[in-house]
Amino acid sequence: MTEEIIIAGFGGQGVLSMGQILCYGGVIEDKEVTFMPSYGPEMRGGTANCIAIVSDEKISSPILTKFDTVIALNQPSLDKFEHTLKPGGLLIYEASTIINPPKRTDIDILPIEASNEAAKMKNIKIMNMIVLGAVLKKKPIISLESAILALQKVLPERYHHLIPLNKEAIEKGMELAEKASVTA
Amino acid sequence: MNEKTMTAEEDLRFEQMLAEESVCTKENIVFDRTDTLIDTNMHYCPGCGHGVAHRLIAEVIDELDIQKDTIGVAPVGCSVLAYNYLNIDMNGAAHGRAAAVATGIKRVLPEKYVFTYQGDGDLAAIGTGETIHACNRGENFLIVFINNGIYGMTGGQMAPTTLPGMKSTTSPEGRDIVTMGSPLKITELIAQLPGTYYVTRTAVNSPVNVRKAKAAIKKSFEYQKLNKGTCLVEIVTNCPSNWKMNPVESNKWLEDNMLPFYPLGDIKKPSN
Amino acid sequence: MKKEFRLMKGNEALAEAAIRAGCDAYFGYPITPQSEVLEYLSGEAAKRTGMVVLQAESEIASINMVYGAAGTGKRVMTSSSSPGMSLMQEGISYIACGELPCLLVNVQRGGPGLGTIQPGQADYLQAVKGGGHGDYKVITLAPSTVQEMVDFVGEGFELAYKYRNPVLILTDGALGQMMEKVLLPELRPRKTEFEPWGSTGKTPDRERNVIYTLSLQPDVMEQWNQRLQAKYRIIEENETRCELIDCEDADYILVAYGLVARICQKAAHIARDKGIKVGVFRPITVYPYPYAELNKIADKVKGFMTVEMNAGQMLEDVRLAVNGKKPIEFYGRQGGMIPSPEDIFHKLEEKIIGELV
Ligand SMILES: Cc1ncc(C[n+]2csc(CCOP(=O)(O)OP(=O)(O)O)c2C)c(N)n1
Ligand code: SF4
Numbered sequence: 187m188t189e190e191i192i193i194a195g196f197g198g199q200g201v202l203s204m205g206q207i208l209c210y211g212g213v214i215e216d217k218e219v220t221f222m223p224s225y226g227p228e229m230r231g232g233t234a235n236c237i238a239i240v241s242d243e244k245i246s247s248p249i250l251t252k253f254d255t256v257i258a259l260n261q262p263s264l265d266k267f268e269h270t271l272k273p274g275g276l277l278i279y280e281a282s283t284i285i286n287p288p289k290r291t292d293i294d295i296l297p298i299e300a301s302n303e304a305a306k307m308k309n310i311k312i313m314n315m316i317v318l319g320a321v322l323k324k325k326p327i328i329s330l331e332s333a334i335l336a337l338q339k340v341l342p343e344r345y346h347h348l349i350p351l352n353k354e355a356i357e358k359g360m361e362l363a364e365k366a367s368v369t370a
Numbered sequence: 371m372n373e374k375t376m377t378a379e380e381d382l383r384f385e386q387m388l389a390e391e392s393v394c395t396k397e398n399i400v401f402d403r404t405d406t407l408i409d410t411n412m413h414y415c416p417g418c419g420h421g422v423a424h425r426l427i428a429e430v431i432d433e434l435d436i437q438k439d440t441i442g443v444a445p446v447g448c449s450v451l452a453y454n455y456l457n458i459d460m461n462g463a464a465h466g467r468a469a470a471v472a473t474g475i476k477r478v479l480p481e482k483y484v485f486t487y488q489g490d491g492d493l494a495a496i497g498t499g500e501t502i503h504a505c506n507r508g509e510n511f512l513i514v515f516i517n518n519g520i521y522g523m524t525g526g527q528m529a530p531t532t533l534p535g536m537k538s539t540t541s542p543e544g545r546d547i548v549t550m551g552s553p554l555k556i557t558e559l560i561a562q563l564p565g566t567y568y569v570t571r572t573a574v575n576s577p578v579n580v581r582k583a584k585a586a587i588k589k590s591f592e593y594q595k596l597n598k599g600t601c602l603v604e605i606v607t608n609c610p611s612n613w614k615m616n617p618v619e620s621n622k623w624l625e626d627n628m629l630p631f632y633p634l635g636d637i638k639k640p641s642n
Numbered sequence: 643m644k645k646e647f648r649l650m651k652g653n654e655a656l657a658e659a660a661i662r663a664g665c666d667a668y669f670g671y672p673i674t675p676q677s678e679v680l681e682y683l684s685g686e687a688a689k690r691t692g693m694v695v696l697q698a699e700s701e702i703a704s705i706n707m708v709y710g711a712a713g714t715g716k717r718v719m720t721s722s723s724s725p726g727m728s729l730m731q732e733g734i735s736y737i738a739c740g741e742l743p744c745l746l747v748n749v750q751r752g753g754p755g756l757g758t759i760q761p762g763q764a765d766y767l768q769a770v771k772g773g774g775h776g777d778y779k780v781i782t783l784a785p786s787t788v789q790e791m792v793d794f795v796g797e798g799f800e801l802a803y804k805y806r807n808p809v810l811i812l813t814d815g816a817l818g819q820m821m822e823k824v825l826l827p828e829l830r831p832r833k834t835e836f837e838p839w840g841s842t843g844k845t846p847d848r849e850r851n852v853i854y855t856l857s858l859q860p861d862v863m864e865q866w867n868q869r870l871q872a873k874y875r876i877i878e879e880n881e882t883r884c885e886l887i888d889c890e891d892a893d894y895i896l897v898a899y900g901l902v903a904r905i906c907q908k909a910a911h912i913a914r915d916k917g918i919k920v921g922v923f924r925p926i927t928v929y930p931y932p933y934a935e936l937n938k939i940a941d942k943v944k945g946f947m948t949v950e951m952n953a954g955q956m957l958e959d960v961r962l963a964v965n966g967k968k969p970i971e972f973y974g975r976q977g978g979m980i981p982s983p984e985d986i987f988h989k990l991e992e993k994i995i996g997e998l999v
Contacts, residue, residue: 206649206821213649213823221649221821225675225759247908248820248901251982339649446756462756465725466700496671496700524672527681528697540672540684540697549688550697 187242189327190250194235194267195259195280200314203340204257205236207318210336211328212240222248233262240327255325257317264288278321280313295369296324298362304355312355319359324368330356404429406437406457413451417617419607420448422574423516424455426584427485431458434591440483441475443468445497447489448522466497469504472511483594485512491521494530494556501556508565508599512590515557515602518609519628526612530554533631538612553631557604561638567599569638573606573629575621582634593640606632645825652791653678653818655826656721656747656811659795661687664830665745666716667694669707671726674759675815676749679721691832701726705733712742713853715840717799717833721747723815724765725756727773734808735774738870739855743802745795746780746810749818752951752978760978761815763900764952769812770929770959777867779874781809781881782929784899788822796827805877806839812928814951816901816980877930884932885924888914889939892921894994896986897936897960898949899925906949908983909990918995928956936963945969945994949986952976969994 191208195201205221212219222237237253239245256271258264258279265286271277273292281287281297288295300316322333334353338346403409406428414420431437437458444452446465453460463471468486476484493501493515501513520538521527528538528545531553535544545553561569568590572583583605590601606628608620615623650658657679660668668687670680683695694711698704704720711718722730727748737744748769752762765773772778781801783794791813798809836842841851857863887907889895894913896906903924913920923939923946925932940946945968948957954972964970971993975981 209821209823210649213647219649219821219823222816223819223821225815225819245822245904246911247905247983248816249905249980249982250908251984450756464756491672496702498699521672524674524677527672527677530699539677539681542685 188245189240189255189325190253191238191240191255191257191327192235192250192253192267192270193238193257193259194233194263195314197234199234199259200311201234201259202236204314204318205238206340207333207336208238208240208327210339211332214332214335215328217242218245220245220248233260235263235267255321257321259314259317261285276321276324278317278324280317294324296320296363296366298359298366300359300362303358303362307351307355307358309351312352315352315355316359316362319356319361320363320366321359322356323360323363330360404432406431408455408457410454412455414448415609415611417608417610417620418448418522419518419574419605419609420516422580423487423514423583423605423607424449424452426574426580426587427487427514428456430584430588430591431456433588436483436591439481440485441479443472443475443484443486445486445488445492446523447492447516449487449489449516450523452487466492466495467500468492469497469500469509469513472513473504473507473509476509476511480510483512483591484510485514485591487514488516489522490515490517490519490529490531494554498530498554498556502560502563505560505600505602506563506565508563508567510594510597510599511601512587512594513600513602514587515604516607517557517604517628517632518607519553520609520612522609522612526609530556531632533627536627555632557602557632558637560600560602563600565599566602566638568593568601568636568640569604570602570636571604571606571632571634573624573634575606575608575624579634589640598640604632606634647823647825649821650788650824651678651819651821652788652813653749654682655788655824656791656795656818657682657687658826659792660719660745661691661693662827662829663796663799664691664717664832665693665719665795665799666832667696667707667711667718669696669698669704669711669718669720670722671698671701671704673701673723673726675751675761675818676721676723676747678818679747679749691829693832701729702733705730705737708744708746709733709737709740709742712737712744713740713841715833715837715842717743717745719745719747721749723749723751723759724753724762727765727768731768731774733774734780735772735776735778736855737808738772738774738778738780739776739866740853741806741870742808742853743799743806744808745798745802746808748810748812750812750814752976758978759815761817761901761980762951762976762978763814763902764955764976765812766928766950766952766955767958769810770931778870779807779877779929781805781807781877782812782927783809784812784926784928785817786900786903786924788817788820789824791817792824792826796830801881803837805873807873807877812900814901815978874930881927882930882932882935883926884935885926886935886939887922887924889921889923891919892942893919893944894990895921895923895939895943895946896949896990897923897925897946897956899928899956902949902951902981905981905983906986909986912983912987913990918991920990925956928959931959931963933959933963936960937965937967940964940967943968945971947971947973947986947990947994949981949989950974951980 209219282301304313973989
């Protein structure tokens with residue numbers, strides 16, 4: 187199994203931590219991983235994206251233009267990365283703020299109203315964890331347990347009291363993905 | 371209103387209507403962009419002192435009407451793109467080498483006004499040698515020195531001017547003067563050199579200080595015309611992003627911490 | 643005991659490896675995309691091992707601090723990125739001439755000038771042909787994974803002392819910024835034994851140790867040069883390293899180092915999926931260059947394509963190695979752009995396969 191993922195959104199939406207959790211989770215499960223962030227001045231409040239690769243085999247190129255899974259947290263990211271999905275791949279996006287939904291018909295598409303759900307849970311910062319939960323439901327790249335262990339590594343110590351809330355968010359995402367209908 | 375639904379004619383009428391009703395007529399304008407400041411968005415973080423400092427230089431150039439005779443040298447630092455904001459001939463120097471580049475320009479064009487614009491890392495770390503030697507030779511140009519006590523562009527590392535105990539990404543537990551040295555008061559140091567004529571420290575944290583900073587820049591250009599030697603105007607500024615404060619907090623912090631250590635005022639007054 | 647893997651950023655993994663290699667001192671100056679090395683070391687190195695970590699006022703200062711410290715025989719290093727490495731070249735020439743061991747790291751970005759902070763490989767010629775003045779060589783290791791960023795620190799120090807020569811880790815901004823799983827070496831104690839040549843204070847039992855690089859008599863300076871050259875021949879004979887990936891049955895070979903070698907591997911997979919047999923030749927040492935190994939492969943294949951993040955620098959060495967035996971094409975991106983696996987495959991098809999079949 188090799189899963190090649192791109193995650194994109196605004197800086198501050200937790201794009202990089204989602205990628206890191208997937209990769210830490212991979213390490214915990216003895217898999218090979220590569221995490222490639224975009225870096226530079228655009229990180230200051232602009233758009234951010236990262237590539238996460240989790241595989242049973244040695245990973246060759248960390249630089250990719252085609253992905254098995256695209257996770258888009260805003261409209262510009264959706265517009266930019268929809269076409270990079272391999273046919274049959276999975277496109278998950280944060281749907282609360284999307285005006286122009288994806289158009290491709292050769293892929294699986296799963297919209298998740300993660301911002302709205304996060305607002306209901308009274309912490310907008312966990313939006314990314316809800317999306318992550320949805321991803322893991324559709325593609326068990328790593329287990330829920332590994333994701334939680336990975337959270338402990340990614341979150342700075344001073345935020346560890348938020349881990350239960352993050353876990354809830356991931357579970358919420360899983361639940362939403364279960365109910366949601368995937369369009370193909 | 372949807373702009374796309376308006377015809378060009380309607381558009382014009384709308385503009386006219388606005389113009390007729392507007393109080394923004396020429397007679398009423400009390401504050402506007404000065405000519406030498408290019409009409410564009412600056413890339414500086416909100417509340418950063420760089421923008422104000424740029425504006426002051428631009429205003430002075432316009433007031434002295436020396437736009438066509440002025441050449442600026444931009445550093446490497448957050449203000450690396452200063453040449454995008456000032457509508458004058460400029461030259462982007464390598465990191466720390468601005469004083470050397472300015473020397474070259476001024477020596478071949480002695481009638482022109484030349485200034486450098488440099489951060490504390492650029493001027494007082496990597497470019498110390500160039501700075502001191504240019505001042506010592508008394509090169510007849512102005513150095514505008516932006517002291518924000520931190521490396522802004524590279525993301526908050528310790529600068530030569532970082533205060534004792536002040537945290538940065540390379541002094542995570544605060545600057546320890548035993549191992550990292552004390553903050554370098556390069557302005558006081560430079561004032562001792564015979565080549566310098568006017569050396570002063572200003573700030574842009576309050577309207578009164580902004581006015582004083584502008585006056586200092588203006589005087590320096592006037593001295594340059596009289597061939598007096600090197601002038602250096604230090605501007606103590608904030609870096610809200612890397613100090614990890616909002617702009618208001620950063621100005622307060624500047625007053626409480628930076629200014630006691632870097633007191634404002636003339637350090638070397640012109641001799642005549 | 644189960645091996646403990648960690649997920650680390652290239653720059654931080656390298657810094658951690660330096661602590662664990664018993665490094666005595668690090669001197670550096672911030673520059674993107676390598677500042678994490680200095681930042682990481684500023685955080686905890688001194689507390690953990692007592693290693694000296696100093697932020698210099700410039701790269702000119704850092705390399706000269708390295709020169710001074712290395713002259714005592716201590717295990718010292720610096721790191722920078724392209725513009726900073728340019729500033730260090732004079733100092734590196736002195737270090738090579740003085741035959742001082744030290745570790746240098748260049749996390750390359752795109753140039754020339756201030757360039758970009760995105761990855762590049764355009765400092766290749768500077769690194770392997772001696773970027774400063776005079777005839778000298780720097781042993782140059784080119785990692786392609788975060789694990790190699792770690793491993794080459796320890797290996798680099800060993801080579802530096804074995805040959806009393808500076809060793810350079812030539813990497814790039816992408817490898818510096820990306821995270822992969824790494825196995826860290828055990829903590830090795832800092833250096834306590836003195837080198838016989840180290841300038842540490844003359845004790846009554848030995849002659850003066852003077853570190854210098856000047857000789858006003860040309861015949862003496864020539865002998866000095868000859869001694870250096872003889873050392874370089876030994877290094878070329880013994881320390882050349884490369885990796886051959888799927889080269890046995892290959893008709894075409896992609897030649898690349900560092901990050902690009904991994905992208906080429908993926909391009910080779912794409913080719914093989916289409917029934918075209920492509921292999922990858924990856925130099926691990928770019929000085930000394932694996933000329934003989936590459937020359938040998940040239941007998942069996944139809945052609946080569948060199949891929950680099952520059953306008954064709956290593957290409958010169960590939961031409962020397964292949965020595966006219968087979969056609970060599972080139973594909974390069976510049977200024978911080980990274981070639982994609984698909985790009986590489988298409989160029990390979992268009993440039994050589996199309997020509998030859
Ligand atoms: C030779 C070289 N070394 C390092 C750098 C990286 N660098 C860019 S800006 C900067 C520091 C700028 O700090 P400062 O002068 O205080 O200006 P500020 O960004 O705070 O305005 C550094 C170290 C470089 N561009 N060139
Ligand atoms: S990083 Fe600091 S100095 Fe640079 S623009 Fe932002 S606030 Fe200003």
